[in-house]
Amino acid sequence: MKIMTCPVNGPRPLQEFVYGGDVTEMPCPDQVTDEQWAAYVFERDGAPGPHKEWWYHAPSGVWFIAERDTGTDEISNTYLYNG
Protein backbone atom coordinates (compact mmCIF):
# COMPACT_ATOMS: atom_id res chain seq x y z
CA MET A 1 0.00 0.00 0.00
CA LYS A 2 1.28 3.44 -0.85
CA ILE A 3 1.80 5.73 2.12
CA MET A 4 1.76 9.52 2.24
CA THR A 5 2.77 11.59 5.23
CA CYS A 6 0.18 14.13 6.34
CA PRO A 7 1.90 16.98 8.19
CA VAL A 8 -0.76 16.77 10.92
CA ASN A 9 -1.70 13.07 11.08
CA GLY A 10 1.54 11.37 10.06
CA PRO A 11 1.87 8.48 7.59
CA ARG A 12 -1.53 7.44 6.18
CA PRO A 13 -2.62 5.25 3.22
CA LEU A 14 -2.88 7.12 -0.09
CA GLN A 15 -6.59 6.27 -0.42
CA GLU A 16 -7.29 8.86 2.30
CA PHE A 17 -5.82 11.70 0.21
CA VAL A 18 -7.27 13.83 -2.58
CA TYR A 19 -5.09 15.48 -5.23
CA GLY A 20 -5.62 19.24 -5.60
CA GLY A 21 -3.38 20.18 -8.53
CA ASP A 22 -0.21 22.26 -8.79
CA VAL A 23 0.48 25.11 -6.39
CA THR A 24 0.23 28.32 -8.44
CA GLU A 25 0.56 31.98 -7.50
CA MET A 26 -2.58 33.97 -8.34
CA PRO A 27 -1.67 37.32 -9.89
CA CYS A 28 -3.73 40.38 -8.89
CA PRO A 29 -6.76 40.24 -11.25
CA ASP A 30 -6.87 44.04 -11.52
CA GLN A 31 -3.28 44.36 -12.61
CA VAL A 32 -2.84 41.72 -15.31
CA THR A 33 -3.84 41.62 -18.97
CA ASP A 34 -6.44 39.10 -20.19
CA GLU A 35 -3.63 37.06 -21.69
CA GLN A 36 -1.69 36.89 -18.42
CA TRP A 37 -4.88 35.92 -16.60
CA ALA A 38 -5.59 33.16 -19.15
CA ALA A 39 -2.03 31.91 -18.65
CA TYR A 40 -2.62 31.73 -14.88
CA VAL A 41 -5.96 29.95 -15.30
CA PHE A 42 -5.01 27.44 -17.99
CA GLU A 43 -1.28 26.95 -18.51
CA ARG A 44 0.22 23.98 -16.67
CA ASP A 45 3.62 22.40 -16.41
CA GLY A 46 2.65 18.95 -17.70
CA ALA A 47 6.12 17.44 -18.12
CA PRO A 48 7.36 14.76 -15.72
CA GLY A 49 9.56 16.06 -12.91
CA PRO A 50 9.41 17.59 -9.42
CA HIS A 51 6.14 19.42 -8.70
CA LYS A 52 4.72 21.34 -5.75
CA GLU A 53 1.12 20.19 -5.31
CA TRP A 54 -1.91 20.71 -3.12
CA TRP A 55 -3.13 17.57 -1.33
CA TYR A 56 -6.06 17.09 1.02
CA HIS A 57 -6.32 14.59 3.86
CA ALA A 58 -10.04 13.86 3.60
CA PRO A 59 -10.79 12.23 7.00
CA SER A 60 -9.33 15.17 8.93
CA GLY A 61 -9.92 17.98 6.42
CA VAL A 62 -6.29 19.12 6.19
CA TRP A 63 -5.00 20.87 3.07
CA PHE A 64 -1.22 20.80 2.72
CA ILE A 65 1.57 20.97 0.14
CA ALA A 66 3.46 17.94 -1.13
CA GLU A 67 6.63 17.98 -3.18
CA ARG A 68 6.33 15.03 -5.53
CA ASP A 69 8.10 13.86 -8.67
CA THR A 70 5.37 13.20 -11.25
CA GLY A 71 7.74 10.96 -13.21
CA THR A 72 8.73 8.58 -10.41
CA ASP A 73 5.80 9.24 -8.01
CA GLU A 74 8.28 9.79 -5.15
CA ILE A 75 7.14 12.19 -2.45
CA SER A 76 10.11 14.13 -1.08
CA ASN A 77 8.41 16.46 1.39
CA THR A 78 5.01 17.42 2.83
CA TYR A 79 4.25 20.51 4.88
CA LEU A 80 1.46 22.91 5.79
CA TYR A 81 0.94 26.05 3.72
CA ASN A 82 2.64 28.99 5.35
CA GLY A 83 1.24 32.01 3.53
Add this chain to the structure above:
Amino acid sequence: MPHRLLRFGLSKEYNEPRMFRSPEQLKKSYDVVIIGAGGHGLATAYYLARDHGITDVAVLERAYIGSGGTGRNTAIVRANYLTPEGVAFYDESIRLFQDLSADLDLNLFYSQRGHFTLAHSDASLRTMRWRAEVNKHLGVDSELVDTAFIKEKCPHIDLSCGGHAPVMGALFHPPGAIARHDAVAWGYGRGADQRGVEIHQQTEVTGIVVKGDKVTGVQTNRGTIETSKVVCAVAGYTPPILEMVGIKTPLVIQPLQACVSEPLKPWLDTIIVSASLHLYVSQSSRGELVMGASLDPYTIHSTRSTLDFVEGLSGHLLDLFPFLGDVKILRQWAGLSDMTPDFSPIMGLTPVEGFYLDAGWGTWGFKATPVCGKTMSYTVSENKPHPLIEPFRLSRFKEFELVGEKGAASVGH
Protein backbone atom coordinates in the same frame (compact mmCIF):
# COMPACT_ATOMS: atom_id res chain seq x y z
CA MET B 1 -1.03 -23.45 -40.10
CA PRO B 2 1.50 -25.25 -37.82
CA HIS B 3 3.59 -26.33 -40.80
CA ARG B 4 3.70 -22.78 -42.15
CA LEU B 5 4.61 -21.44 -38.75
CA LEU B 6 7.32 -24.07 -38.30
CA ARG B 7 8.85 -23.24 -41.66
CA PHE B 8 9.40 -19.65 -40.56
CA GLY B 9 10.15 -20.54 -36.97
CA LEU B 10 13.00 -22.90 -37.85
CA SER B 11 14.52 -20.94 -40.71
CA LYS B 12 17.54 -18.87 -39.79
CA GLU B 13 16.49 -16.18 -42.19
CA TYR B 14 13.07 -14.81 -41.39
CA ASN B 15 11.45 -14.22 -44.73
CA GLU B 16 7.86 -13.60 -43.75
CA PRO B 17 6.86 -10.41 -45.57
CA ARG B 18 6.58 -7.46 -43.17
CA MET B 19 3.81 -4.87 -43.29
CA PHE B 20 6.29 -2.02 -43.61
CA ARG B 21 9.95 -1.48 -44.33
CA SER B 22 12.48 -0.58 -41.65
CA PRO B 23 14.78 1.93 -43.35
CA GLU B 24 18.30 1.63 -41.95
CA GLN B 25 19.28 5.27 -42.25
CA LEU B 26 17.50 8.54 -41.67
CA LYS B 27 17.74 10.83 -44.66
CA LYS B 28 19.34 14.25 -44.30
CA SER B 29 16.04 16.04 -44.77
CA TYR B 30 12.30 15.45 -45.15
CA ASP B 31 9.42 17.68 -46.23
CA VAL B 32 7.45 16.66 -43.13
CA VAL B 33 8.52 14.91 -39.92
CA ILE B 34 5.79 13.33 -37.79
CA ILE B 35 6.65 12.53 -34.17
CA GLY B 36 4.76 9.47 -32.95
CA ALA B 37 3.86 6.34 -34.94
CA GLY B 38 0.53 5.77 -33.28
CA GLY B 39 -2.78 5.79 -35.13
CA HIS B 40 -2.87 9.58 -35.39
CA GLY B 41 0.68 10.02 -36.70
CA LEU B 42 0.41 7.19 -39.20
CA ALA B 43 -3.04 8.30 -40.39
CA THR B 44 -1.65 11.81 -40.93
CA ALA B 45 1.25 10.34 -42.94
CA TYR B 46 -1.16 8.16 -44.94
CA TYR B 47 -3.49 11.00 -45.93
CA LEU B 48 -0.54 13.36 -46.59
CA ALA B 49 0.73 10.84 -49.14
CA ARG B 50 -2.63 9.75 -50.54
CA ASP B 51 -4.62 12.98 -50.64
CA HIS B 52 -2.00 15.72 -50.75
CA GLY B 53 0.84 14.13 -52.72
CA ILE B 54 3.39 14.73 -49.95
CA THR B 55 5.41 11.50 -49.74
CA ASP B 56 8.76 12.76 -48.46
CA VAL B 57 7.64 12.12 -44.88
CA ALA B 58 9.35 10.47 -41.90
CA VAL B 59 7.35 9.13 -38.97
CA LEU B 60 9.58 8.87 -35.88
CA GLU B 61 8.63 6.52 -33.07
CA ARG B 62 10.50 6.16 -29.78
CA ALA B 63 9.33 2.59 -29.16
CA TYR B 64 7.32 0.55 -31.68
CA ILE B 65 4.23 1.21 -33.80
CA GLY B 66 1.09 1.62 -31.73
CA SER B 67 2.93 1.27 -28.40
CA GLY B 68 1.22 4.28 -26.80
CA GLY B 69 -2.44 5.12 -26.50
CA THR B 70 -3.27 3.42 -29.82
CA GLY B 71 -2.71 -0.05 -28.37
CA ARG B 72 -3.93 0.77 -24.85
CA ASN B 73 -7.44 2.13 -25.34
CA THR B 74 -10.68 0.14 -25.11
CA ALA B 75 -11.32 0.52 -28.86
CA ILE B 76 -14.75 2.15 -28.71
CA VAL B 77 -15.90 4.36 -31.60
CA ARG B 78 -18.89 6.69 -31.18
CA ALA B 79 -20.10 10.20 -32.01
CA ASN B 80 -22.74 10.94 -29.35
CA TYR B 81 -20.98 14.01 -28.00
CA LEU B 82 -22.42 17.13 -26.44
CA THR B 83 -21.11 20.14 -28.37
CA PRO B 84 -21.92 20.77 -32.06
CA GLU B 85 -18.16 21.07 -32.74
CA GLY B 86 -17.45 17.71 -31.13
CA VAL B 87 -20.40 15.90 -32.71
CA ALA B 88 -19.49 17.09 -36.24
CA PHE B 89 -15.87 16.03 -35.75
CA TYR B 90 -16.45 12.55 -34.29
CA ASP B 91 -19.32 11.87 -36.72
CA GLU B 92 -16.94 12.42 -39.64
CA SER B 93 -14.57 9.96 -37.93
CA ILE B 94 -17.27 7.28 -37.77
CA ARG B 95 -18.02 7.80 -41.45
CA LEU B 96 -14.35 7.26 -42.28
CA PHE B 97 -14.13 4.22 -39.96
CA GLN B 98 -17.07 2.52 -41.66
CA ASP B 99 -15.22 1.86 -44.93
CA LEU B 100 -11.69 1.96 -43.54
CA SER B 101 -11.17 -1.82 -43.75
CA ALA B 102 -11.78 -1.68 -47.51
CA ASP B 103 -9.74 1.49 -47.84
CA LEU B 104 -6.69 -0.01 -46.08
CA ASP B 105 -7.29 -3.55 -47.42
CA LEU B 106 -6.99 -4.93 -43.90
CA ASN B 107 -9.67 -6.41 -41.67
CA LEU B 108 -10.02 -4.01 -38.74
CA PHE B 109 -12.79 -6.13 -37.14
CA TYR B 110 -14.92 -2.99 -37.17
CA SER B 111 -18.08 -4.14 -35.46
CA GLN B 112 -21.11 -1.90 -35.05
CA ARG B 113 -22.67 -2.85 -31.72
CA GLY B 114 -24.93 -0.06 -30.48
CA HIS B 115 -23.74 1.99 -27.52
CA PHE B 116 -25.71 2.45 -24.28
CA THR B 117 -24.84 5.15 -21.77
CA LEU B 118 -26.85 4.24 -18.68
CA ALA B 119 -28.51 6.86 -16.52
CA HIS B 120 -28.95 6.11 -12.81
CA SER B 121 -30.41 9.48 -11.77
CA ASP B 122 -32.72 12.25 -12.94
CA ALA B 123 -29.72 14.50 -13.47
CA SER B 124 -28.00 12.08 -15.82
CA LEU B 125 -31.29 11.39 -17.67
CA ARG B 126 -31.48 15.11 -18.29
CA THR B 127 -27.96 15.18 -19.74
CA MET B 128 -28.78 12.14 -21.91
CA ARG B 129 -31.85 13.91 -23.29
CA TRP B 130 -29.72 16.98 -23.98
CA ARG B 131 -27.10 14.90 -25.80
CA ALA B 132 -29.79 13.03 -27.78
CA GLU B 133 -31.33 16.30 -28.98
CA VAL B 134 -27.97 17.81 -29.97
CA ASN B 135 -27.09 14.58 -31.79
CA LYS B 136 -30.40 14.35 -33.66
CA HIS B 137 -30.22 18.00 -34.64
CA LEU B 138 -26.81 17.33 -36.21
CA GLY B 139 -27.93 14.15 -37.96
CA VAL B 140 -26.35 11.65 -35.57
CA ASP B 141 -28.42 8.58 -34.70
CA SER B 142 -28.98 8.84 -30.95
CA GLU B 143 -32.02 8.63 -28.69
CA LEU B 144 -33.18 8.32 -25.13
CA VAL B 145 -34.54 4.82 -24.38
CA ASP B 146 -36.38 3.28 -21.44
CA THR B 147 -35.40 0.30 -19.32
CA ALA B 148 -37.58 -2.18 -21.28
CA PHE B 149 -35.59 -1.35 -24.43
CA ILE B 150 -32.26 -1.84 -22.62
CA LYS B 151 -33.41 -5.21 -21.25
CA GLU B 152 -34.48 -6.32 -24.71
CA LYS B 153 -31.11 -5.44 -26.27
CA CYS B 154 -29.04 -6.66 -23.33
CA PRO B 155 -31.02 -9.37 -21.49
CA HIS B 156 -28.20 -10.23 -19.04
CA ILE B 157 -28.13 -6.86 -17.35
CA ASP B 158 -29.39 -6.38 -13.78
CA LEU B 159 -31.27 -3.09 -14.14
CA SER B 160 -31.75 -2.80 -10.38
CA CYS B 161 -27.96 -2.57 -10.21
CA GLY B 162 -27.76 -4.54 -6.99
CA GLY B 163 -30.53 -2.37 -5.56
CA HIS B 164 -28.42 0.69 -4.81
CA ALA B 165 -28.47 2.64 -8.08
CA PRO B 166 -31.29 1.38 -10.35
CA VAL B 167 -30.96 2.16 -14.06
CA MET B 168 -33.63 4.68 -15.13
CA GLY B 169 -32.96 4.86 -18.85
CA ALA B 170 -30.13 5.27 -21.31
CA LEU B 171 -28.76 7.21 -24.22
CA PHE B 172 -28.75 4.74 -27.13
CA HIS B 173 -26.37 5.36 -30.01
CA PRO B 174 -26.76 2.63 -32.70
CA PRO B 175 -23.60 3.49 -34.73
CA GLY B 176 -21.40 2.91 -31.64
CA ALA B 177 -18.75 0.35 -32.60
CA ILE B 178 -15.56 -1.39 -31.57
CA ALA B 179 -12.52 -2.10 -33.74
CA ARG B 180 -9.19 -3.83 -33.47
CA HIS B 181 -7.03 -0.92 -32.45
CA ASP B 182 -3.54 -2.10 -33.41
CA ALA B 183 -4.79 -3.09 -36.87
CA VAL B 184 -5.81 0.54 -37.40
CA ALA B 185 -2.22 1.63 -36.80
CA TRP B 186 -0.78 -1.20 -38.90
CA GLY B 187 -3.18 -0.52 -41.77
CA TYR B 188 -2.36 3.18 -41.85
CA GLY B 189 1.34 2.36 -41.47
CA ARG B 190 1.31 -0.05 -44.37
CA GLY B 191 -0.70 2.33 -46.57
CA ALA B 192 1.71 5.17 -45.82
CA ASP B 193 4.76 2.94 -46.34
CA GLN B 194 3.47 1.75 -49.74
CA ARG B 195 3.20 5.38 -50.79
CA GLY B 196 6.79 6.18 -49.89
CA VAL B 197 6.56 7.36 -46.27
CA GLU B 198 9.43 6.17 -44.04
CA ILE B 199 8.57 4.80 -40.60
CA HIS B 200 11.50 4.86 -38.17
CA GLN B 201 10.87 2.91 -34.98
CA GLN B 202 13.16 3.11 -31.94
CA THR B 203 14.00 6.67 -32.96
CA GLU B 204 13.65 9.12 -30.12
CA VAL B 205 13.31 12.85 -30.66
CA THR B 206 15.78 14.64 -28.37
CA GLY B 207 15.33 18.20 -29.60
CA ILE B 208 13.61 20.43 -32.14
CA VAL B 209 15.61 23.13 -33.86
CA VAL B 210 13.73 26.44 -33.98
CA LYS B 211 15.27 29.50 -35.65
CA GLY B 212 13.40 32.79 -35.31
CA ASP B 213 10.03 31.16 -34.49
CA LYS B 214 10.41 28.74 -37.40
CA VAL B 215 11.07 25.03 -37.26
CA THR B 216 14.22 24.06 -39.17
CA GLY B 217 15.04 20.59 -37.93
CA VAL B 218 14.62 17.70 -35.54
CA GLN B 219 17.35 16.09 -33.42
CA THR B 220 17.06 12.39 -32.73
CA ASN B 221 19.15 9.69 -31.09
CA ARG B 222 20.06 8.65 -34.64
CA GLY B 223 21.12 12.03 -35.94
CA THR B 224 19.71 15.39 -36.97
CA ILE B 225 17.16 15.89 -39.76
CA GLU B 226 16.38 19.09 -41.62
CA THR B 227 12.72 19.85 -42.09
CA SER B 228 10.40 22.85 -42.11
CA LYS B 229 7.28 21.02 -40.89
CA VAL B 230 6.92 18.94 -37.74
CA VAL B 231 3.71 17.29 -36.52
CA CYS B 232 3.60 16.34 -32.86
CA ALA B 233 1.21 13.38 -32.41
CA VAL B 234 2.37 11.78 -29.17
CA ALA B 235 -0.69 12.31 -26.91
CA GLY B 236 0.40 11.40 -23.36
CA TYR B 237 4.04 12.22 -24.11
CA THR B 238 3.33 15.71 -25.48
CA PRO B 239 4.55 18.02 -22.66
CA PRO B 240 8.28 17.14 -22.94
CA ILE B 241 8.11 17.72 -26.73
CA LEU B 242 6.42 21.09 -26.18
CA GLU B 243 9.24 22.10 -23.82
CA MET B 244 11.62 21.67 -26.78
CA VAL B 245 9.79 24.39 -28.73
CA GLY B 246 8.81 26.53 -25.73
CA ILE B 247 5.03 26.25 -26.05
CA LYS B 248 2.85 26.30 -22.94
CA THR B 249 -0.44 24.42 -22.85
CA PRO B 250 -2.99 23.32 -20.24
CA LEU B 251 -2.12 19.63 -20.79
CA VAL B 252 -1.89 17.52 -17.64
CA ILE B 253 -1.08 13.81 -17.79
CA GLN B 254 -3.12 11.22 -15.91
CA PRO B 255 -3.06 7.45 -16.42
CA LEU B 256 -6.16 5.64 -17.63
CA GLN B 257 -6.34 1.96 -16.76
CA ALA B 258 -8.12 -0.88 -18.51
CA CYS B 259 -8.36 -4.65 -18.29
CA VAL B 260 -9.75 -7.71 -20.06
CA SER B 261 -11.39 -10.82 -18.69
CA GLU B 262 -10.70 -14.36 -19.81
CA PRO B 263 -12.48 -15.16 -23.12
CA LEU B 264 -16.16 -16.07 -22.84
CA LYS B 265 -18.69 -17.32 -25.36
CA PRO B 266 -20.37 -14.35 -27.09
CA TRP B 267 -23.12 -12.96 -24.86
CA LEU B 268 -22.70 -9.19 -24.91
CA ASP B 269 -23.63 -7.61 -28.24
CA THR B 270 -23.76 -4.03 -27.11
CA ILE B 271 -21.34 -1.57 -25.57
CA ILE B 272 -22.45 -0.69 -22.03
CA VAL B 273 -21.25 2.50 -20.36
CA SER B 274 -22.21 3.85 -16.97
CA ALA B 275 -20.83 7.19 -15.88
CA SER B 276 -22.20 6.81 -12.35
CA LEU B 277 -20.50 3.44 -11.93
CA HIS B 278 -17.31 4.62 -13.71
CA LEU B 279 -17.46 1.65 -16.05
CA TYR B 280 -17.50 0.75 -19.71
CA VAL B 281 -17.57 -2.76 -21.05
CA SER B 282 -17.82 -4.50 -24.42
CA GLN B 283 -17.01 -7.99 -25.66
CA SER B 284 -14.26 -8.24 -28.24
CA SER B 285 -14.36 -10.60 -31.20
CA ARG B 286 -11.98 -12.85 -29.21
CA GLY B 287 -14.62 -13.12 -26.48
CA GLU B 288 -12.77 -11.14 -23.83
CA LEU B 289 -14.68 -8.50 -21.93
CA VAL B 290 -12.80 -5.24 -22.50
CA MET B 291 -13.31 -2.91 -19.56
CA GLY B 292 -12.22 0.49 -18.43
CA ALA B 293 -13.01 3.03 -15.75
CA SER B 294 -12.28 6.67 -15.06
CA LEU B 295 -8.87 8.31 -14.89
CA ASP B 296 -6.48 7.70 -12.02
CA PRO B 297 -7.04 10.51 -9.54
CA TYR B 298 -3.68 12.28 -9.81
CA THR B 299 -0.92 13.18 -12.26
CA ILE B 300 1.72 10.56 -12.85
CA HIS B 301 3.75 9.73 -15.95
CA SER B 302 3.66 5.99 -15.55
CA THR B 303 1.81 3.09 -17.12
CA ARG B 304 1.72 1.07 -13.89
CA SER B 305 -1.36 -0.92 -12.93
CA THR B 306 -3.05 -0.76 -9.53
CA LEU B 307 -5.14 -3.17 -7.49
CA ASP B 308 -7.39 -0.25 -6.51
CA PHE B 309 -8.50 0.07 -10.11
CA VAL B 310 -9.25 -3.57 -10.79
CA GLU B 311 -11.05 -3.97 -7.44
CA GLY B 312 -13.25 -0.93 -7.98
CA LEU B 313 -14.03 -1.84 -11.56
CA SER B 314 -14.90 -5.46 -10.77
CA GLY B 315 -17.26 -4.33 -8.02
CA HIS B 316 -19.12 -2.06 -10.40
CA LEU B 317 -19.18 -4.69 -13.14
CA LEU B 318 -20.81 -7.13 -10.71
CA ASP B 319 -23.47 -4.53 -9.89
CA LEU B 320 -24.62 -4.71 -13.52
CA PHE B 321 -23.73 -8.34 -14.33
CA PRO B 322 -23.74 -10.35 -11.09
CA PHE B 323 -23.35 -13.68 -12.94
CA LEU B 324 -19.76 -12.75 -13.83
CA GLY B 325 -18.62 -13.44 -10.26
CA ASP B 326 -16.48 -16.45 -11.23
CA VAL B 327 -14.92 -14.89 -14.33
CA LYS B 328 -11.23 -14.06 -14.04
CA ILE B 329 -9.43 -10.89 -15.06
CA LEU B 330 -6.82 -11.93 -17.60
CA ARG B 331 -4.63 -8.83 -17.71
CA GLN B 332 -4.65 -5.14 -16.94
CA TRP B 333 -2.66 -2.20 -18.24
CA ALA B 334 -2.60 1.58 -18.37
CA GLY B 335 -2.05 4.34 -20.89
CA LEU B 336 -1.22 8.02 -20.48
CA SER B 337 -4.02 10.51 -21.09
CA ASP B 338 -3.17 14.12 -21.90
CA MET B 339 -6.13 15.91 -20.36
CA THR B 340 -7.40 19.37 -21.32
CA PRO B 341 -9.63 21.46 -19.03
CA ASP B 342 -12.57 21.38 -21.50
CA PHE B 343 -12.15 17.70 -22.53
CA SER B 344 -11.63 18.66 -26.18
CA PRO B 345 -8.39 18.11 -28.14
CA ILE B 346 -5.80 20.74 -29.08
CA MET B 347 -5.16 20.62 -32.82
CA GLY B 348 -3.67 22.71 -35.56
CA LEU B 349 -1.21 25.57 -35.89
CA THR B 350 0.94 26.86 -33.01
CA PRO B 351 2.91 30.06 -32.35
CA VAL B 352 5.97 28.29 -33.81
CA GLU B 353 5.77 28.31 -37.60
CA GLY B 354 5.90 24.79 -39.04
CA PHE B 355 5.11 23.10 -35.72
CA TYR B 356 1.70 21.45 -35.80
CA LEU B 357 0.06 20.03 -32.72
CA ASP B 358 -2.26 17.05 -32.45
CA ALA B 359 -2.70 16.60 -28.70
CA GLY B 360 -5.14 16.73 -25.83
CA TRP B 361 -6.40 13.25 -26.66
CA GLY B 362 -7.21 12.40 -23.09
CA THR B 363 -9.59 9.46 -23.10
CA TRP B 364 -11.11 10.07 -26.56
CA GLY B 365 -8.23 9.65 -29.03
CA PHE B 366 -8.78 6.27 -30.70
CA LYS B 367 -12.22 7.06 -32.10
CA ALA B 368 -10.83 10.19 -33.73
CA THR B 369 -7.93 8.46 -35.53
CA PRO B 370 -9.19 8.68 -39.16
CA VAL B 371 -10.58 12.21 -38.91
CA CYS B 372 -7.37 13.38 -37.22
CA GLY B 373 -5.34 12.02 -40.09
CA LYS B 374 -7.63 13.72 -42.61
CA THR B 375 -7.73 17.10 -40.89
CA MET B 376 -4.09 17.23 -39.75
CA SER B 377 -2.81 16.30 -43.23
CA TYR B 378 -4.93 19.11 -44.68
CA THR B 379 -3.65 21.50 -42.02
CA VAL B 380 -0.01 20.60 -42.70
CA SER B 381 -0.27 20.72 -46.47
CA GLU B 382 -2.29 23.99 -46.63
CA ASN B 383 -0.70 25.56 -43.53
CA LYS B 384 -4.16 26.55 -42.31
CA PRO B 385 -6.48 24.71 -39.94
CA HIS B 386 -9.12 22.41 -41.42
CA PRO B 387 -12.60 23.87 -40.70
CA LEU B 388 -13.50 20.83 -38.56
CA ILE B 389 -10.60 21.43 -36.15
CA GLU B 390 -10.74 25.23 -36.07
CA PRO B 391 -12.67 25.17 -32.74
CA PHE B 392 -9.92 22.98 -31.18
CA ARG B 393 -7.08 25.49 -31.80
CA LEU B 394 -4.51 26.08 -29.06
CA SER B 395 -5.35 29.79 -28.87
CA ARG B 396 -8.92 29.05 -27.69
CA PHE B 397 -7.70 29.13 -24.09
CA LYS B 398 -6.40 32.67 -24.18
CA GLU B 399 -9.49 33.69 -26.15
CA PHE B 400 -11.71 32.04 -23.49
CA GLU B 401 -13.55 30.08 -26.20
CA LEU B 402 -13.49 26.61 -24.71
CA VAL B 403 -15.37 23.66 -26.20
CA GLY B 404 -16.92 22.10 -23.10
CA GLU B 405 -17.16 18.40 -23.77
CA LYS B 406 -16.83 17.16 -20.20
CA GLY B 407 -20.38 15.81 -20.05
CA ALA B 408 -19.85 13.39 -22.91
CA ALA B 409 -16.14 12.76 -23.38
CA SER B 410 -15.48 10.16 -20.71
CA VAL B 411 -16.94 8.53 -17.64
CA GLY B 412 -16.81 9.57 -14.04
CA HIS B 413 -16.34 13.31 -14.21
